[in-house]
Amino acid sequence: MNDHLQHWGGLMHYDINNLAPVFKVLTGLHHLAQQIAKQHTPPKPINTYIYGASVMGRLTAMVFENYDCFKIRGFLDRNAYYMRFVSYELSVFFSSSYPVFHPENEPPSDIDIILCVTAPDHYPEIKEIIGKRLPSVPVYFFYDSPHNPPLVPLDNRPRTPLLVATAERCGTHWFEWILRFLLLPYGCMEVDAAIRIGIKRIINNFIFYDLTNGQYTVDHFQLTDELISFILDSRVTSIFLYRDPRDIQVSYSFYKRSTFHPNPSFVAKKAREILKWLKLPRVLKIRYEDLRLDPRKAILRLANFLNLFLDDETITNIIQATSFEYFS
Numbered sequence: 576m577n578d579h580l581q582h583w584g585g586l587m588h589y590d591i592n593n594l595a596p597v598f599k600v601l602t603g604l605h606h607l608a609q610q611i612a613k614q615h616t617p618p619k620p621i622n623t624y625i626y627g628a629s630v631m632g633r634l635t636a637m638v639f640e641n642y643d644c645f646k647i648r649g650f651l652d653r654n655a656y657y658m659r660f661v662s663y664e665l666s667v668f669f670s671s672s673y674p675v676f677h678p679e680n681e682p683p684s685d686i687d688i689i690l691c692v693t694a695p696d697h698y699p700e701i702k703e704i705i706g707k708r709l710p711s712v713p714v715y716f717f718y719d720s721p722h723n724p725p726l727v728p729l730d731n732r733p734r735t736p737l738l739v740a741t742a743e744r745c746g747t748h749w750f751e752w753i754l755r756f757l758l759l760p761y762g763c764m765e766v767d768a769a770i771r772i773g774i775k776r777i778i779n780n781f782i783f784y785d786l787t788n789g790q791y792t793v794d795h796f797q798l799t800d801e802l803i804s805f806i807l808d809s810r811v812t813s814i815f816l817y818r819d820p821r822d823i824q825v826s827y828s829f830y831k832r833s834t835f836h837p838n839p840s841f842v843a844k845k846a847r848e849i850l851k852w853l854k855l856p857r858v859l860k861i862r863y864e865d866l867r868l869d870p871r872k873a874i875l876r877l878a879n880f881l882n883l884f885l886d887d888e889t890i891t892n893i894i895q896a897t898s899f900e901y902f903s
Contacts, residue, residue, distance in 0.1 A: 600631075600634065601634075601638065603717065604634070604635055604638040604639070604717070605638060607690075607715060607717060608638060608639055608641075608642050608645065611645075611688065611715060612642060612644050612645075615644070615687070615688065620643065620644055620645060620646035621644055621645050621646065621687045621688055622646055622648050622685045622686060622687040622688075623639060623645045623646060623647050623648060623687065623688055623689075623690060624647075624648055624649055624650065624651055624676070624683065624686050624688075624689050624690070625647070625649075625650050625651070625689075625690045625691075625692060626650075626651045626652070626678065626689050626690065626691040626692065626693060626701060626705075626714075627650070627651075627652060627691065627692045627693040628650035628651075628652035628654075628675050629652075629692070629693075631692045631693075631717075632650055632652075632692050635690055635692045635717070636673065639690070647673060648673070648683065648685065648686075649673045649674040649675060649676055649683065650673055650674070650675045650676065651675075651676055651677075651678040651682065651689065652675055652676075652677075652678070653677055653678060653679070678704050678705070678708065679704055679708060682708050682709055686709060686712050687712075687713075688712065688713045688714070688715065689705065689709070689712055689713070689714045689715070690715050690717065691714055691715065691716045691717065692717045695716075698716065701714075702714075734761070734763060734788055734789050734881075735788060735809075735810075735811065735812045736783065736786030736787060736788060736789075736790050736791065736810075736811045736812065737758075737763070737786075737790070737791035737792075737811070737812045737813070737814070737881070738782075738783050738786065738791070738792055738796065738802075738811050738812070738813050738814075739751075739754065739791065739792065739793040739794075739813070739814045739815075739816070740794070740795070740796040740798070740813065740814070740815050740816070740852065741793065741794070741795055741815070741816040741817070742795070742815075742816065742817040742818055742820075742823060742845065742848070742849055742863075743795055743823055743827070743845075744818065744822075744823045744826035744827055744830065745816055745817060745818035745823065745863040746816070746863055746866065746867075747793065747794070747795070747816070749897065750793070750816050750861075750866070751765075751793045752896075752897045753870075753874065753877075753893065753897050754791065754793065754877075756893045756896060756897060757874070757877060757878065757881070757883060757885075757893070758791060758881075758883075761883065763789050763790065763791055764789060764790050764791075765790075765791055765792065765793070766782065766785075766786065766790050766791065766792045767792070768780075768782045768792045768793075768794040768796070769794065778794050778795060778796065780796055780797050780799060780802070781799075781801065783802060783805050783810075783811050784805075786811065798848070798851050798852055798855070803855065806855060806857055806858065807856070807857065809857070812880075812881070813855075813857065813858040813859070814858065814859045814860075814861065814877070814880070815852040815853075815855075815858050815859070815860050815861070816861050816862075816863060816866075817849045817852065817853070817860065817861075817862060817863065818862070818863035818864065819864065820841075820842045820843075820845035820846045820849060821842055823842075823845055824837075824838055824841055824842055824845075859876070859877070859880045861873055861876065861877070870894050871890055871891075871894060874890055874893060874894070875890070
């Protein structure tokens with residue numbers, strides 16, 4: 576199998592303020608596609624599978640889709656296999672989706688070639704897996720050397736755990752995507768606060784006890800006495816996204832596809848919950864209405880609060896990639 580393994584130049588450092596590495600990745604992927612095309616001249620398109628259902632994997636699929644000789648069939652990824660779909664930070668740029676297969680349990684039978692776009696430190700394990708299950712399949716590795724340095728965030732200073740609480744019906748998922756574009760290049764990791772039992776989703780309102788530096792979580796958290804104490808003791812950085820409670824009720828009626836009937840008690844309850852957050856110090860409060868009206872200003876407030884550097888071009892790219900029109 577080693578005769579089929581090849582290494583090509585790629586990206587191991589993503590700097591959101593410098594597009595040169597992105598062009599380097601695209602150039603490397605096109606170069607790899609052209610080199611493989613010269614070696615494989617079958618009468619039909621090459622059934623291509625990508626090892627690594629990640630942002631890099633989606634980018635690889637996007638590039639190889641431009642060549643008629645390749646037919647992207649799916650991803651090989653043990654972790655993403657259990658989700659059965661690929662949903663990563665840059666997936667908003669891709670319109671097509673592909674199935675995910677477990678490389679050991681159920682590798683497809685129609686594989687012509689495998690493109691490996693994972694980090695080089697995974698190469699030995701991947702070679703072993705493919706060597707046992709698919710010994711005759713050519714594998715092409717994207718990165719130029721197993722000794723490339725690991726991915727380095729833009730800023731490796733310790734960052735206090737971040738808890739983002741949101742009121743209902745105020746664009747939580749939209750805001751979550753904005754935070755991903757802001758925080759992931761700085762090495763921050765998102766933590767899911769939900770516990771799922773069957774189809775039921777339960778929020779862990781005490782997840783802030785488990786957050787460590789560089790982690791953040793987003794959900795409809797209740798402002799408990801424990802959380803208030805945690806915030807006041809400066810052990811967690813907090814953001815609160817809220818909306819006019821009257822509009823929350825209207826949005827609920829649309830969400831449930833029911834006829835709208837004014838409910839003063841519902842509005843009053845939501846208003847009291849929101850007011851508790853608004854009175855709390857050390858919390859960045861962002862109105863959903865302001866985020867809709869002027870996303871640039873809101874993102875700048877976020878960046879300043881979190882001590883992140885963003886130039887105008889980066890902010891524009893984030894606004895376009897996370898436009899409310901796309902999510903709605």
